[in-house]
Amino acid sequence: MIFVKKIMNSALKEIISKVIRVNPPELEEIGKFFSRQSLSKGEFLLKEGNFCSHLYFIEKGCLRLFYIDSKGREFTRFMAFENTFLSSMTAFISREPSTEYIQAMENSILYSIGYDDFLELRSSFPSGNYFYIYILEYGVTVITARLNNILTKSASERYRQLLFNNPEIIQRLSNNDLATYLNISPETLSRLKSNLSS
Amino acid sequence: MIFVKKIMNSALKEIISKVIRVNPPELEEIGKFFSRQSLSKGEFLLKEGNFCSHLYFIEKGCLRLFYIDSKGREFTRFMAFENTFLSSMTAFISREPSTEYIQAMENSILYSIGYDDFLELRSSFPSGNYFYIYILEYGVTVITARLNNILTKSASERYRQLLFNNPEIIQRLSNNDLATYLNISPETLSRLKSNLSS
Numbered sequence: 001m002i003f004v005k006k007i008m009n010s011a012l013k014e015i016i017s018k019v020i021r022v023n024p025p026e027l028e029e030i031g032k033f034f035s036r037q038s039l040s041k042g043e044f045l046l047k048e049g050n051f052c053s054h055l056y057f058i059e060k061g062c063l064r065l066f067y068i069d070s071k072g073r074e075f076t077r078f079m080a081f082e083n084t085f086l087s088s089m090t091a092f093i094s095r096e097p098s099t100e101y102i103q104a105m106e107n108s109i110l111y112s113i114g115y116d117d118f119l120e121l122r123s124s125f126p127s128g129n130y131f132y133i134y135i136l137e138y139g140v141t142v143i144t145a146r147l148n149n150i151l152t153k154s155a156s157e158r159y160r161q162l163l164f165n166n167p168e169i170i171q172r173l174s175n176n177d178l179a180t181y182l183n184i185s186p187e188t189l190s191r192l193k194s195n196l197s198s
Numbered sequence: 199m200i201f202v203k204k205i206m207n208s209a210l211k212e213i214i215s216k217v218i219r220v221n222p223p224e225l226e227e228i229g230k231f232f233s234r235q236s237l238s239k240g241e242f243l244l245k246e247g248n249f250c251s252h253l254y255f256i257e258k259g260c261l262r263l264f265y266i267d268s269k270g271r272e273f274t275r276f277m278a279f280e281n282t283f284l285s286s287m288t289a290f291i292s293r294e295p296s297t298e299y300i301q302a303m304e305n306s307i308l309y310s311i312g313y314d315d316f317l318e319l320r321s322s323f324p325s326g327n328y329f330y331i332y333i334l335e336y337g338v339t340v341i342t343a344r345l346n347n348i349l350t351k352s353a354s355e356r357y358r359q360l361l362f363n364n365p366e367i368i369q370r371l372s373n374n375d376l377a378t379y380l381n382i383s384p385e386t387l388s389r390l391k392s393n394l395s396s
Contacts (some may be wrong), residue, residue, distance in 0.1 A: 067350050075349040077342070090342045093335045099346065129327040136334035137291045143341045144275070144288045148297065150348055151273040151381065152265050183349065 008034055009059045011083045012111055019134040020127040033121050034111040039063075045102040045110075052091035052098045054112045055135070058082055061108020062172060066180065067100050076180040078146060079105070079169070089139050105177060155184040159192045206232055207257050209281045210309055217332040218325040231319050232309040237261075243300040243308075250289035250296045252310045253333070256280055259306025260370060264378065265298050274378040276344060277303070277367070287337050303375060353382040357390045 008016075008031035016022065016030060039045065039061070046052055048068065056063075058080055065078045065088065077100060080086040091098035092115065113121065122128035149158060159182055162169060170178060179186040206214075206229035214220065214228060237243065237259070244250055246266065254261075256278055263276045263286065275298060278284040289296035290313065311319065320326035347356060357380055360367060368376060377387040 067346060069350045073350075077345060077349065089338045093339060129331065133327065133330060133334065136331065136338060139338045140287045140334060140341065141291060143338065143345060147275060147341060147345045147348065148265060150345065151275065152267045152271075 008111065009036075011059065012057050015057075015083070015134075016131065020125065020130045022125065022127070026125060030121060030125070033113050033117045035113075037110050037112060039104040039108045039110060041104055041107050043104050045104070046088055046091075046098055047101055048099055049097045051095070052088040053115045055085060055087045055092060055115075055118055057085050057111040059109040059111060061110075062105040063102055063108060063110075064105050064177065064181075065100050065102050074180055076177075076183070078142065079173075079181050081169070085135050085138065089136075105173065150183055155182065155188050156192055158182045158184070159189070159196075163196070206309065207234075209257065210255050213255075213281070213332075214329065218323065218328045220323065220325070224323060228319060228323070231311050231315045233311075235308050235310060237302040237306045237308060239302055239305050241302050243302070244286055244289075244296055245299055246297055247295045249293070250286040251313050253283060253285045253290060253313075253316055255283050255309040257307040257309060259308075260303040261300055261306060261308075262303050262375065262379075263298055263300050272378055274375075274381070276340065277371075277379050279367070283333050283336060287334075303371065348381055353380065353386050354390055356380045356382070357387070358394075361394070 008027075012034070013027060013031070017027060022030065034057070036059070045054075045056070045063065060082060063080050063086060064076055065080070065086070066074050066076045068074050078086075086102070088098045088100050088102060091100075095115075118132075122132055125131075149161070153161065162182065169181070173181065175186055175189060179189040182189065184192075206225075210232070211225060211229070215225060220228065232255070234257070243252075243254070243261065258280060261278050261284060262274055263278070263284070264272050264274045266272055276284075284300070286296045286298050286300060289298075293313075316330075320330055323329075347359070351359065360380065367379070371379065373384055373387060377384040380387065382390075
């Protein structure tokens, strides 16, 4: 994991400017709270049992949040791509050890902000809490969509939906990773792929 | 659905006092934003396709949030009991039509606040946004726990977990409702119940 200098990228700036009212000097000040870091494919940002002390913004790459059960089976809760925030939110909120893992699926570049710095950011800027509200609203929305998807859609419907909405994800992920994302076996995924291409 | 006078119950007052810094006169003012209403068993608070314009707090009773798929099958996303907030949060946030239903599973008593009133409450009190942050953090936590439960636990593990953590729920719900809550068939539930009692 390599940390470099504290300069926000333009996508992060744009999102913050949309979410809270800040002038350019304030935006520069906010930038100082973030650290830019690179992460190699396969590297972990967080492991089960550790404290989740940071919130991340993805400039480039893909990260997977997943659980491992007592039998060693992996279950993907979420995958996050460019220009989105991510964290193990429940652990970040509760300050209790995480029940999940976060791992880079590709070489990735992230911006991170620590828990205490985030509290300071929220209290230092009049509209700082709106930034946190944006992240929480985004969290509620994507987790609910994932739950809806897992509860109500069949394997075939989940694959077709992804093919329609995010074909890029299908190109970027290995068959195994894509299968865990869809919560199906690699064999079912191969069958779905060949059925749709024939 | 019967609306009665605007007086907050003590549990709601206690939660608000814990979450945001308010003095007693301010707490009385906040109470004026809420309406108390009763709902009969089976009655709907929200249907798919409608706008979700309120946030609710349950004084008494139980409400179920569920989806119905194109084949008419019901999938329970969440069940909420006394002293918790609930809403179709994604629809409440996005101001787009809801994709889910909210129905009373028992005769229930609720406090509700409309979307515009909630915005006014948040802007009228210096710490008003912390109230919304509390609700969103609660939302992220319970939805993530539900997703974790559905992804990683078997039918038998889900039933045992409920029996251990919330035995009251098993008493209160009918077998059919309990089965949808556990995301299993009524037959599987009957088998689990008889296996554990034998």
